[in-house]
Amino acid sequence: MEGDIGEQGRCTTCTYAEDFSNYWTAVMYFRHENGSYKRVPQYANAQLGYSGQDDRSINGGMTIYYTQKDFDTNGDQHITAFQPGFRMTVGSPTTTTLAEAQAYPGYAGLRYTCLETILTRGSETPEFPVKPCAAGIMAIHHFPNCWDGKNLDSPNHQDHMYSTVKGGFRDAGACPASHPVRMPQIAYETMWNTTGFADMWPKNGSQPFVWSFMDGKGYGTHADYVFGWKGDSLQRAMNDTCMFSNCGSPGMQGILETQSVADMNKCAVQSTVTEDTEGWLDELPGYGK
Template sequence: MRPSPRRLPALLLGTALLAGVLGIGTIASAAGPGGDAPATAVPAAAGHSGHTKAVSTQASGDDPDGDGYIPAVPRVTGVTPSHATPPPRYFHEFQANCSVTHTAPDDPIVHPGRPGRSHDHTFMGNTSTRADSTTASLYGGGTTCKAPADASAYWMPSLYKGDRKVLPIGPQVIYYKAGVTDYTSVRPFPKGLRFVVGDPAQSADQFRDHPGWVEGFECGDSYKNTDFPPNCPTGTQLNLRMQAPSCWDGRYLDTPDHQSHMAYPVVKPGTNDDVCPAGHPVALPMIEFKMAWPVDGDMSQVRLASGRGHSFHYDFFNAWEERTLKALVDHCVVGGLQCDARGYDETHPERGAALDAQYRLP
């Protein structure tokens, strides 16, 4: 099974992903700090709240000089994209089941240290996430994820029906899966990595063509919608799946546009294999949001805090305890299993679980 239904050709990755998805006409290539690696510079979009095409210019706890670049320490060097083809496995994933914690007009990635600057977000995972959250403040914190070691912050624009805010109920499914054919090459996220998936300024066509698109909004028998369906049968719920980029440049935990340090896998020419592009050679888990909102009936008054349905986007800020994340990645992703939040695959009980009954390392 292909882990990503939408894949961009290598030639179009840098241009289409950032110019098309973000809806900008010009992308300038600029050297990152120290002049070592090209980084994408995205022009500012004045006056937009929430996620924007603007680069971060304000200082924060993780970025004291406010230039938008947060270096990885140490950097990952000497890695080339893996073109190996391991034994076929239909699944190579585990779940992070995390419930909603709170909502707030905050965004510690796009607007660090500026409470109230963003449109409203629905937060999951770490219970303390706020505008001034940093790697240090999140790490080891309380969480609504089943695995206590997952103090990561996950968030997305809040959904409304009229003036009523509609929150997902119970643990939401956040997959960690292989985005490349060589699932054995996937390694854990570096501590403090963060990124934004999608953009609220994207058009319906850009949302549909986004490499993270899976099936759009769906309810009942209505699928592949770029906006909310006009009606959802009574008793159903609104669902959406969207995948994140899973190839990392190995250099930065964040960049000014919060995206260019990450890339989606591309198709190896002459094959059906998904590989990381040369500029982003480090294969990380591919996060997939699988969200469910308890809303049905007439959907004409349903909207996101960021706008129409095609403005959907989400954020990830890694604060996993390193040993636990590695155990789950190694056992489930590298091991070619379909795991739950314990790292257990019920179709392969002989392989055991990565975590104990309390979702902790044994």
């Protein structure tokens, strides 16, 4: 989709009703010992709960953060919102080894958490967890937030940005002269409910989860972002001192317009996929002969 998608969109699955951005990451599959695959379902992040609403009813399992400094404060630095037409990616599906992952500029921001409970945080690893996780796996993607100030995109969707991410939600380092403009620090947390496969863990102890592009190590994890906030809504939020749900949540007045879970769940795109992607599959979608 080209142009200002914030003006082209007709509905959004986001809490903030002015956010029509596109957020994408690969799909996780479980690989059975018999060679078949099954898609791992997502579930809602517990952090999405709002007063008077049941967060378990939210479709999907990706939480998007726009932080300005860290998880505790906005700091006092001016943050420039993205512009219509802006897009970027983080990570690379061609990364197959730990050494390659460590050489990647945004390495510290690409992580996994083996969830003991839905609220588990910390203990992050750069590869898939190597044991069954009681509450599933959280995949984490921290995007770079230093912009060259000129290009809304680049041929590899990364060179117009520069990563100074330190991992977690810690304050990122200063932006270099080549990419001097500080933009919002975007992070995805995607909750994968792997609990239904705990009793199927391979007898030899091998790690059974793979990304949809046939990565069983996890080093190739990657994500895409296309900006689509309406008008100046994101810049208003960046100029304000609000943080997270205090910027506006259903039933609360805030700097941003919000919508109910019911309205979020009404928004969907009609599937155009002709392959079977549900149930037990003989091969990953797209790998058919």
